[in-house]
Amino acid sequence: MRNIQEFLKDFQREMNWEISNxxxxxxKSSLLNNFMLLTTEVSEIAEEFRSIFNKTxxxxxxxxxxxxxxxxxVKEMYKENIGKEIADCIAYLVKFANYLDIxxxxxxxxxxxxxxxxxxxxxR
Structure with a gap:
């Protein structure tokens, strides 16, 4: 995970996607915007699962x-898409962690x- 954190520090800086400090x-605005983007990505995972259930x-x-x-x-058909959405979520969560030096x-x-x-x- 430390490798991912280090990679994302550099990647986000390179892409100019860092949270404002x-x-x-x-x-506050930058954190809230990134939180909104994270929730969008989580919703996209939910959409993929809904597609899996409907296709099944x-x-x-x-x-x-x-x-x-x-x-x-169907799980195999959607595996790659869900993996990409999970990666997006991880990127936003790690961005928050990096911002707070966690x-x-x-x-x-x-x-x-x-x-x-x-x-x-x-x-019980």
């Missing part, structure tokens, strides 16, 4: 495949350890 007003139903009806067979085929890898493993050791309220 000039003053509060510009930073269509194959079940038209090709007389079982749901499981159709779903397996080491994503450390934060990730710290959070997983916290989850592992806390009492899960969903399990």
């Amino acid at each position: 000039n003053n509060f007003k510009e930073s 139903r269509k194959l079940v009806k038209e090709e007389e495949l079982s749901e499981d067979e159709a779903f397996k085929l 080491d994503v890898e450390d934060s990730f493993f710290d959070k997983m350890e916290e989850i592992k050791t806390r009492e899960n309220k969903d399990q």
